Amino acid sequence: MKKRYQQWLAAGLVFSALAGFVQQAERAALAQAEGGADLKTMVAATPESIEAGKALFQAQCSSCHGTEGKGNGLAAAALNPKPRNFHVADAWINGTEFSGMYKTLEEGINGGKSGMNAYSHLPAKDRVALINYVRSLNSAIYPSVTDAELQKLDQDYDLSKALSEDKKNVPIPVKLAIEKLVQESAPQRKKVTQLAEKVAQSSDAGAVLFRLASHDLARSLTVLSHADPAWKGSLNDFVRLVSADLGQNGFATGVAGFSSAQWQGLHTYLKSMI
Ligand code: HEC
Numbered sequence: 001m002k003k004r005y006q007q008w009l010a011a012g013l014v015f016s017a018l019a020g021f022v023q024q025a026e027r028a029a030l031a032q033a034e035g036g037a038d039l040k041t042m043v044a045a046t047p048e049s050i051e052a053g054k055a056l057f058q059a060q061c062s063s064c065h066g067t068e069g070k071g072n073g074l075a076a077a078a079l080n081p082k083p084r085n086f087h088v089a090d091a092w093i094n095g096t097e098f099s100g101m102y103k104t105l106e107e108g109i110n111g112g113k114s115g116m117n118a119y120s121h122l123p124a125k126d127r128v129a130l131i132n133y134v135r136s137l138n139s140a141i142y143p144s145v146t147d148a149e150l151q152k153l154d155q156d157y158d159l160s161k162a163l164s165e166d167k168k169n170v171p172i173p174v175k176l177a178i179e180k181l182v183q184e185s186a187p188q189r190k191k192v193t194q195l196a197e198k199v200a201q202s203s204d205a206g207a208v209l210f211r212l213a214s215h216d217l218a219r220s221l222t223v224l225s226h227a228d229p230a231w232k233g234s235l236n237d238f239v240r241l242v243s244a245d246l247g248q249n250g251f252a253t254g255v256a257g258f259s260s261a262q263w264q265g266l267h268t269y270l271k272s273m274i
Contacts, residue, residue: 039153042160052129065085070085074258075239075255078239079240087138096141098142099152103156105118174248176226177223180222195273213258214251239263
């Protein structure tokens, strides 16, 4: 009888110890949710994060920074300053620290004027993955992440909240331009279609270049006509606009190998049309 009592007692003790553990884990989770988040864990360069970053990089950044991040993407020839080479520590404006790179993706460099746009429309988790991938390219030039810089990012950009929000399907500028076209009145749509037909038949050197550069003339014209018109006044802005959403904006990888002169020709032609 006494033995059975002891067994129950032992089981009870084990149970309450377990319950204590569970409570502790819950408290930790709660603290995390309340903003005491373990940011270091959330931004850790896990193999999954690096892998996700690599795929995002090929889709969003390689047109300028090159498939291997060497700063020699398709659009690089026409850009000045050149896209950063991620294998060397030269001339970084916001620095190679994690926080400097995060700032770049939040704000762009010089408000995007230099050719480097902000990517704040991407979910924070994707931006972290991109940074983790880039930093994996040459560990020698990227210092480890410190608590202090993460705290600063949390203050400046609400990082822990952004990371837990799991923002999805944020409209990107190209999608907005295409949506606008769909909503537009029939005469405006007709205008773009007519313009595209004109380009398709023209033997003008500019039209030939445009046909080389675009696999969907109407789509490219739509995107250009709805974009911030600053691209008309600046070759850099134009290259940035075309290269940033390459593939989705009607422009094709046919711009591969475009020389600086060809970019200029394309720019001159398109700004005269729109
Ligand atoms: C349209 C071309 C273009 C695209 C697309 C592009 N970049 Fe850039 N990027 C640039 C240029 C140009 C610079 C150099 C800016 C300068 O020196 O003023 C740059 C610089 C940078 C820098 C260095 C900033 C510093 O501190 O000097 C980082 C980091 C960066 N880009 C990340 C990315 C990532 C990540 C992507 C994809 C999400 C991306 N870029 C897409 C053109 C581009």
